[in-house]
Amino acid sequence: MKTSENFTNTTNNLHSSSEPFTLYLDDEPYILTKSAIKEQLDPGIQRSKEAFWPSHIKLLSQSGQTLILQLKDKKTVQQITVLMEPDKLQFSCNCNTMVKTVCIHVCRTLSRLLPSNSTDYFEQYSPQGIGSIAVKHPAYFDKHTSSTFITYSPKKREEDIYRFSQTELSYLTADHFKLPASTPKPIRDKEALFIILTSYRRERLPAIIPCAGLLTKDREGIKQFLPFLSGADKKDGLMTGDQHQLTSLGLAMWKLVEKLPGSFRDITAEHEEELLQLFTLWEEALPILSRQQRLYSYRLGWVRDLKRPPHKQDMYSCRISMERPVLSFVLKDCGACYHFYPELHVRGKCLSGFLHNEPFIVSLNAVYYLLSSLRDAALVELVEKQIVFKEQFAQFEQEILAPIKAHYKVNLITQKPKRK
Numbered sequence: 164m165k166t167s168e169n170f171t172n173t174t175n176n177l178h179s180s181s182e183p184f185t186l187y188l189d190d191e192p193y194i195l196t197k198s199a200i201k202e203q204l205d206p207g208i209q210r211s212k213e214a215f216w217p218s219h220i221k222l223l224s225q226s227g228q229t230l231i232l233q234l235k236d237k238k239t240v241q242q243i244t245v246l247m248e249p250d251k252l253q254f255s256c257n258c259n260t261m262v263k264t265v266c267i268h269v270c271r272t273l274s275r276l277l278p279s280n281s282t283d284y285f286e287q288y289s290p291q292g293i294g295s296i297a298v299k300h301p302a303y304f305d306k307h308t309s310s311t312f313i314t315y316s317p318k319k320r321e322e323d324i325y326r327f328s329q330t331e332l333s334y335l336t337a338d339h340f341k342l343p344a345s346t347p348k349p350i351r352d353k354e355a356l357f358i359i360l361t362s363y364r365r366e367r368l369p370a371i372i373p374c375a376g377l378l379t380k381d382r383e384g385i386k387q388f389l390p391f392l393s394g395a396d397k398k399d400g401l402m403t404g405d406q407h408q409l410t411s412l413g414l415a416m417w418k419l420v421e422k423l424p425g426s427f428r429d430i431t432a433e434h435e436e437e438l439l440q441l442f443t444l445w446e447e448a449l450p451i452l453s454r455q456q457r458l459y460s461y462r463l464g465w466v467r468d469l470k471r472p473p474h475k476q477d478m479y480s481c482r483i484s485m486e487r488p489v490l491s492f493v494l495k496d497c498g499a500c501y502h503f504y505p506e507l508h509v510r511g512k513c514l515s516g517f518l519h520n521e522p523f524i525v526s527l528n529a530v531y532y533l534l535s536s537l538r539d540a541a542l543v544e545l546v547e548k549q550i551v552f553k554e555q556f557a558q559f560e561q562e563i564l565a566p567i568k569a570h571y572k573v574n575l576i577t578q579k580p581k582r583k
């Protein structure tokens with residue numbers, strides 16, 4: 164704290180109380196302490212017995228950094244002016260008496276405004292203080308008026324008011340920024356993706372094949388597909404660990420797919436071992452596949468087409484479910500004939516109108532399902548919707564229905580006759 168030049172220089176010289184007297188402040192901007200008052204005001208005025216005790220102190224005006232306070236006691240009304248700066252306050256009074264430091268009005272006002280430990284009366288009127296802010300934004304603050312004080316507090320509301328509300332924010336320290344953070348991933352313009360590769364005219368069984376695509380600006384979509392297998396290039400680092408595993412499973416699938424016929428029509432007992440291997444690979448791949456953000460289906464014409472990128476217009480975005488459908492059949496009595504067809508349920512819900520474009524897999528609304536077993540896969544492919552005339556039912560029952568009934572549930576539905 165600076166020593167009071169006013170006091171030392173004016174010990175023997177009096178000046179008018181209407182001339183500003185400077186009180187220097189401690190380190191905190193705008194905070195006037197009891198000790199600063201005690202050290203800088205002349206002892207005479209501090210010990211004065213003069214009968215002036217302001218019962219009312221009113222803030223008459225605040226303009227910029229100047230406050231005008233009105234003081235009233237029983238007999239007198241005075242106005243004191245406070246010029247505020249971060250490191251000093253200047254007081255003057257309109258009583259215009261000759262003083263060493265300040266007049267009795269300023270001295271007693273300070274005693275009233277800074278009772279016991281309170282030091283921040285003037286701080287609230289600093290440019291960043293709650294008083295100055297509250298005057299500009301009255302909707303956000305409550306004003307509390309007593310005879311000697313005006314104070315402000317933030318209104319109760321959902322949001323906290325920075326600096327003025329008791330908030331969690333006040334606990335934020337540099338240590339919180341030292342807590343472990345996520346490591347930012349490098350922003351890439353391309354991403355690995357996987358394709359369920361199918362074929363025209365059931366020439367090949369389905370397999371998984373990796374690919375990659377250039378991302379759109381918002382990184383949501385693919386603007387261009389790169390050649391097949393491009394995502395698997397280890398030096399690009401596009402793939403996560405389980406995507407590498409999915410790639411290995413897919414390449415193993417492809418080796419088997421090249422050897423096997425593409426339909427259960429042509430699959431015979433000699434294919435059984437490789438067929439089982441392929442289906443097992445699909446089952447192993449399913450959990451990883453179901454977690455892929457970017458999965459597409461693509462119908463490949465010739466094998467040689469694998470050497471160029473897939474055509475964008477033939478890439479269909481899809482996802483694959485972890486659920487395995489339960490196969491049953493429906494035999495519907497329609498009067499002159501029966502309708503017979505397979506039905507699939509997932510968690511008790513019928514996949515009504517499912518599409519079956521390739522062996523092993525059915526789809527509904529771009530969600531793919533891997534059938535539950537090789538036998539289910541064979542039956543879903545081979546037992547398509549049938550009309551069975553009643554004349555032929557005995558033969559159908561013996562050849563087809565009985566063996567199916569031995570393994571699967573068959574629901575008999577009788578159509579109600581139409582009302583005339």
Ligand SMILES: [Zn+2]
Binds near residue numbers: 180241256259260266
């Ligand atoms: Zn005065």
